[in-house]
Amino acid sequence: MKPLLIIFSFLTLLIGACKTPEARRPISVSSGSFMNTSINRNxxxxxxxxxxIQQIIKEDSLHTYISSEGGFWYHYHKKxxxxxxxxxxxxxxxxxxxLKNLDxxxxxxxxxxxxxxxxxxQEELFFGLREGLKLMKEGEIVTFLFPSYQSYGYYGDDDKIGTNIPLISKVTLNKIDKQSTTEIKTSQKK
Structure with missing residues (x-):
């Protein structure tokens, strides 16, 4: 009787081991509503x-504003x-x-x-200003209007600029020191 019980137990174990694994079900299911709410809020x-910003541009009849590919607007004081x-x-x-607020x-x-x-x-600078500088030539003076996502965004600057503050910035590009292509290639390899 004992050998039969051992054989039966062995066969049961063998059959149970051949079963394909089943995927585990998640304990909780997320509907994605937080992401949807966040996207809609943004x-x-x-x-x-x-x-x-469009209201400011409309009210400023003295300047001609240009819309950048990056999502901000600007006009020249000196071009x-x-x-x-x-x-x-x-x-x-x-x-x-x-830096000024929109008021x-x-x-x-x-x-x-x-x-x-x-x-x-190659250094930290908020996105809008970084992209705006690339549009300027030496000696130019430009005023930029940056939406908050182009400036300090959700985090602000931990000092005077709070959460989601669009900015106006008057920038004077005094000098451009051109780097030779060999210097750039050397610094990129490091």
């Missing part, structure tokens, strides 16, 4: 900011129509700028920020 925020040289990857630019209230003055020396696309 779409509404962007539309509201762009409406406000160089002769030079074709704009900063490229690795070039070092020296510039001054200020024109000064957040940071040029004196507070001082002259900035920045290596194009």
């Amino acid at each position: 779409i509404e925020l962007t539309a509201k900011e762009e409406t406000r 160089d129509t002769v030079s074709t040289s704009t900063p490229e990857f690795g070039d070092v630019v020296h510039f001054t700028y200020n 024109g209230q000064l957040i940071y003055s040029e004196a507070e920020i001082d002259t900035v020396t920045y290596s194009i696309d």
Whole structure:
């Protein structure tokens, strides 16, 4: 009787081991509603900011604004129509700028920020300003209107700029130090 019980147990174990594994079911199912809510909130925020920026542009009859591919607007105070040289990857630019909110209230003055020396696309700088500098030529003065997603976005700057604040910035590009292509290639290899 015992040998029969052992054989039966062995066969049961063998048959049970041949069963294909089943996928485990998740303990909780997420509907994605948080993501949908977040996406809708950001779409509404962007539309509201762009409406406000378009209102500023419409009210400013003295300047002709240009819409950039990056999603911000700008106009020239001083434009160089002769030079074709704009900063490229690795070039070092020296510039001054200020930051205001869309109501024109000064957040940071040029004196507070001082002259900035920045290596194009190799250092930290908020996205809109980084892209705006690439459009400028030496000696030009440009005012940019940045939606919050082009400036400091959700996080702000942990000081004077809060969450989702669109900005106006007047930028003066004082000097462009062109880097030779061999210097750039050497720095990229490091």
